[in-house]
Amino acid sequence: MRMVFTAAPDDVFDAAQERLVGRVVRWSRGQHREVEPFVVAALVEHRWADGDGLLCRWQPEDLREALCEWFPRRVSMPAAETPALLTSVHTFIDFLFAEDLADDRCAEPAALHALIDAVAGDVAAAMGDETRYGPAKFWTMRMLAAGVDLEQPQQAQRYLLDVQAGRVAVEQHHLDRVMADDAAAGGNDRMGPLPPVDLPTDAETAALAAASVMLERIRRFADWVGAGRALTATGRLRLADAAELIALLGLADRMDPVIGGKVFRTGSTDELYETSVLFAWAKAARTVRVVKGRLLPVKAAARLLTDPAALAHRAFEAFFGLREAVCPAGYAASPIGWRFEEAAFAISLALYVAREPISTQELGDLAFAVAGEAAFIDTDAPDAVPLRRACDADLDCLLEQLALLGVVELGQRHATLLPLGTALVAAHLRGQGATTPSFDTMRAETAEVVVTHAAAAPPAVGDALLDRWYRANPETARRDLLALAARTDDPHHRRLAREYAHADGVAPVRRVHRAGDVRRRPKTRRTR
Incomplete structure (x- = not known):
């Protein structure tokens, strides 16, 4: 049974x-x-x-x-x-x-x-x-x-x-x-069990973080600040400094852009999106700070800036507070901006649980549902279409920044959580009080627990999980799988356990996976 x-x-x-x-x-x-x-x-x-x-x-x-x-x-x-x-x-x-x-x-x-x-x-x-x-x-x-x-x-x-x-x-x-x-x-609003994920090792996480575009920008930004930089009266970077920074870091922003043969003078760094995001992110990650109109380095962050993994965790936690920088309101409403932290968390969790690419359409549905709940919007109503377009634009901005951090990989119409992202989201979830099973913790689990997770996972993930478990338990794995096959009344689990036992650890999950369970996704709200 x-x-x-x-x-x-x-x-x-x-x-x-x-x-x-x-x-x-x-x-x-x-x-x-x-x-x-x-x-x-x-x-x-x-x-x-x-x-x-x-x-x-x-x-x-x-x-x-x-x-x-x-x-x-x-x-x-x-x-x-x-x-x-x-x-x-x-x-x-x-x-x-x-x-x-x-x-x-x-x-x-x-x-x-x-x-x-x-x-x-x-x-x-x-x-x-x-x-x-x-x-x-x-x-x-x-x-x-x-x-x-x-x-x-x-x-x-x-x-x-x-x-x-x-x-x-x-x-x-x-x-x-x-x-x-x-x-x-909290009523019934609690996160359900999370699936096991293949977490990178500490050394692998550090190497991945060292290759992050955004983390390199934050490090070089802190170096550029040096002993300090004067800010404008409104607390923004001066345009001359912004121009210097754009050239130094190769940012996509353009000063005084020429459009249709006409020069449009840049009036404020608010018009320089990547510069504004970097400025906000470096402050939120506590690598720089503003004191009496000057931007100064945070002395306590000197060691952090030399530790790629620690900086990655700090930057990811800071990301949830970047609403105004990542999704600026501009001339139109910013639906994700209404609940940026919740939307960013929901998207991160959805990618973490899926363990495979998710279409941007599906992520847009999720983000719009979160934003719509904040403003009591009927997301299916015809008059919600302009807001949905704005939400999709916000989502593009959000995902682009996560891609620069190395958290996600963006395809033409989908997003995939990368190994660095898996490590960062798992740590964030643990900070929220959640238990985050990994392939390594699954090595000591029973055959039924592992087979249950493998059956509900994407085929490649199920293959890797069962293979890791089988190799960790060479003396008992085959016996335990056959015992499970004899006891369970779930036909898919029986077939999967039997095939894997007879294959002696060679991954057959893809052949039988599609008849398996559909995993129930956990709630996408934060726990408090």
Whole structure:
């Protein structure tokens, strides 16, 4: 039976959940054990929707979080049914081990049962404490207590109208606590599991960063600043200095351009796009600073400027704050500029998760959705077309700067995350509190976890992942793959495990990949 559902799409998980719960119920009957199917279904769904999807691997802290936090907050069960809840979890744990479905990294059953017994009192108290409920459970339990038939929408609507009219009393301090706790927890807005990526080594990252066009510009810009440069009264580079910088670094900007035989005098460095971006980026990366109308080097950045990898990480983090420089408003609205940080993050994450080229059309859809949400725009409405064009122009600017940094490679109609970009995005995600699996961390994983990731990956990525894992486990890989093939009820995983085992590590993923899962993409919002 398949037991790993990391980022599996809804339809794949829903069908497997039904099969798993049915098997638990049949086993419990044969063993004369008590179990509530609803509890098992809720527990494994939580592990899939809010966790890592490893239904075969439980630690005491996993059960503590589910029983003491998630069930009280989300699952609408009366406190009086807490004993049935705990008994059902006990039964589920025994089922996993009796049916040989717990993997090698699962805690021992004695430790899991001890945890359930230890928190029984806390669970009972939490299940009866309204202030521990989430908003949906709060109102559901209130309506059930009032005799509302939740299968009758009219009854539920009538009850809520009575609440609004003051005909049904609600302890406002309880409701305020519920809403505040839900807001503090971030509601459902959390990043899902990320796929394993092939991270470059530290030495490779340093070499890639040393070849970055933008990092070389930032280093040479800092050298050019020297002991200091005077700025204009408005804090901009002087035009003479900008002209010198353009010539020194070979920037694409043109002073006093001639168009149609007419000279257009440059009035401000705001008209010099690449110069303005470099100026803003160097300041944001804290390699230079403005003091009393002068641009000065940051002495503490001297060592940073000699460390390509460290400078790359600093510059990438600074990029998210370059809204005004990268997407200047000019004479038209800058849709991505409305939410530049969020759009840049969403695009970076999408490229990171895809692990293959993404069309600029798809990236434009994503960026416009992020921008449209900020301004409450109906992105499908006809009058949104001009804004979409402006958004696409902003996206071109954003991607061009990431390409200069060495994060992405741009094709005619697509963008691809480069190895340096993979390293920088992974580090950024870790800074946001996310776990970023890599091919190296996957070497110690079980066959099912690796096969699940390989099946959902682009073919070349799946090949590389399985090959790396197989070579790291030469004594056990073939045996474990054949055991997985015999146990799983997922036909694609069975075929992939069997072919790879018989091929003795020669990558066959491309032959069977297309029948595999479609990976559920994580939410593209930042965690806070």
